[in-house]
Amino acid sequence: MIPLDGRSPQPLYEQIYQYIKDEIRSGKRRAGERLPSTRMLANHLKISRCTTQMAYEQLLSEGYIESVPCKGYFIAGIEELVGLDQEPAPGAVFSREEEKEDCQVDFSLRGLDLERFPFNTWRKITKNTLVDDNKEMFAAGDPQGEYGLREAVGNYLHSARGVHVRPEQIVIGAGSEYLWLLLAQILGRNRCIAMENTTYRQAFRVFSGVGMRVEPISMDANGMSALELEKSGADIAYVMPAHQFPTGIVMPVKRRQELLAWAGAGQERYLIEDDYDSEFRYKGKPIPSLQGMDPAGKVIYIGTFSKSIAPAIRVGYLVLPEKLLAVYREKAGFYASTVSRIDQNILYQFMVQGHYERHLNRMRAIYKAKHDALLEGLKSLESQFEIRGENAGLHVVLTHKGGRAEEELVEQAKRMGVRVYGISRSLIRPEPGRFTSTVLLGYGRLSPDEIRKGTKLLEQAWL
């Protein structure tokens, strides 16, 4: 059924891959449809099974098909494929300014308040770092990151997040995407990773991109379903207990314990705790990290300075359980650090001189004022919308009680010059009847006045 040309310069496996891919993209094959086994297809085409396996592997790695262990291969959800195509091109960052023009208020999920960054302090530290007797700053550094910085990060994590950590367990790296990629090398790609549906799309793309099998797990009001996790066959679970992205769910202690129990039941099971915006919590005592609740060393902790300092400084950190340290050294210890030694030293000074803590406290107050302005402004919408995910992080979640479609909400807001973001982009597998009427509003970059203007416009758009 697949026309093969043995004389073509294109290898046979590629011809098969291309043919099936075209059929999927053109819609001839529907999501959920089962593909013949690699053996059957090989017999049918009178070619080697290796060839069909290579073709399927390629389709798998690009997300066109899914493999269900011991059941076979299935066409992946088309909505998902469409979603992938809608991913913004990297060039899009240039057009951000243009986009803003036809938009009065952008509740962007990425924006941060950089106005309040202690620029002078940063500059002064930089100047002091670049003094003549500091030339060794330019020599190659420690692959895990400078020891002093790891110590400072460890102290901060211990006091602010209750993380149990020795500096030896910390790996400094250039941002979360890189650290996920590094982590995938440490864990090995033959892993099945459970992710919350919805989740952080970039993380999904990294883990599936390296070849890990991703199992989307539904969430209830407390986060990832422990029951579904147990059934999924996954041996890694990626969660954001402090403030799930995008739903904003804060995972209660009981669910945390269920997840820890799940991890404890398998020698190679691990939880990845992505604590991406835990610095910002506006009500009550912060819940300590999942890692801090775990005496058994089953939690891999990931954090970043992208939100708490600035995205452009490109520094994040991984806290590995003791058991994984040897694996890290064997499999990934040879990766040179991705953060310049000079930058590491600047950040180190910023932390040990107490600027980081002061900056965080200042920013927490600033973001709380924005948060309060937003919640106040959204009051009039409460009759028609459920508002969730508040009191932490830099965004809130609005669900239309009457089931108005996400696209319509986004479009109605847009017509009034306001940009809000649909949650469906964060789905890694469609969930019938859920996440269809929900939008996200980020407020990190906006001033309280802009926020008030935005909510007034939304009122006009939606009520």
Place this chain on the structure above:
Amino acid sequence: MIPLDGRSPQPLYEQIYQYIKDEIRSGKRRAGERLPSTRMLANHLKISRCTTQMAYEQLLSEGYIESVPCKGYFIAGIEELVGLDQEPAPGAVFSREEEKEDCQVDFSLRGLDLERFPFNTWRKITKNTLVDDNKEMFAAGDPQGEYGLREAVGNYLHSARGVHVRPEQIVIGAGSEYLWLLLAQILGRNRCIAMENTTYRQAFRVFSGVGMRVEPISMDANGMSALELEKSGADIAYVMPAHQFPTGIVMPVKRRQELLAWAGAGQERYLIEDDYDSEFRYKGKPIPSLQGMDPAGKVIYIGTFSKSIAPAIRVGYLVLPEKLLAVYREKAGFYASTVSRIDQNILYQFMVQGHYERHLNRMRAIYKAKHDALLEGLKSLESQFEIRGENAGLHVVLTHKGGRAEEELVEQAKRMGVRVYGISRSLIRPEPGRFTSTVLLGYGRLSPDEIRKGTKLLEQAWL
């Protein structure tokens, strides 16, 4: 034959993996020995074939076994496994200073002359970058790297290395290891990559670590054998035409054309040109890059500022052929840049203000003086040693004509307080009778006086 415990918390596939791994490590299984097929083993153990496949995948990814397409699975060479164990632990960077104590002259392959780095210029540029109206430097930047920097790198590559490049083709990243990892995401891990035997070990570890099949290809005097490459079944070839590491071979134009012809014969074939130290050439005109000889867009070019500026600044670049740009955007365009925007701007200013070129010219003269001192000092050894790889880069290659073992040469030097480095660490598969009496001498960090002292001591050690 493999004892399985269905009630153990360890999954079955892991028990199989662990059992076979232990057998290999303990020497019970010999290199080249064939393993039963996954189907046979599954039938025999009365378990699912998925389970045996997962076990084999894990053994494959850790390099304990090799897969020969359509032939089966074989135990990998034991020597190779030993080699992997000898990899220095990441902690080793701390002990560098101690090691130096009992060593008078260290012909390290990593060292660079950082004394001559234009520190004041760098500091001044940094100061000017961190001015108040430059706050946008802290916002998220372009995933590919700042456009201005890419333009500057493109201009440099065009004039200095004859690379044909638009800024749109360049991806800036935090060092070579990261860029290899990113490239593996772009090319897909279901690739077979040919590498020169011997080659740059870090690159080998990255590519095999992500699951690519690596085919070691023997070299003749002109570099990678085109004949062996053709036979290997590889579709990617990783080469260092300007100055092969570690052999120092400069690939002549004829061999380059053979490799380009090989790449041209398959739609998905590519050459990776790692131009890691091409900035330093001391005799004759520099041979332009392989990329510049290729009108067909079959060469992926990689370079770094680690040697030409400093390892600690962590900046390298990838030049993608036009055809791979769309693939990059689809598969890896969402990876945020790993280099801080501030650092990119500093480097950009350093380049466009002409400092980079001046620095390179100065360093070329300095390294040439060191190179000449070394070659002069090695004259007395010429009767017993063949000296190669000179006139370019930052190291030379010495082979004992009488076949004295590498370990003995290293040990004899060590006893006189001199550190030299055996070439065998760079082998990715043993080659009987080759690379057994060869050592490498790096001279980047040493002064001409230290070099002269070192060669005198080597004379006493070896003659």
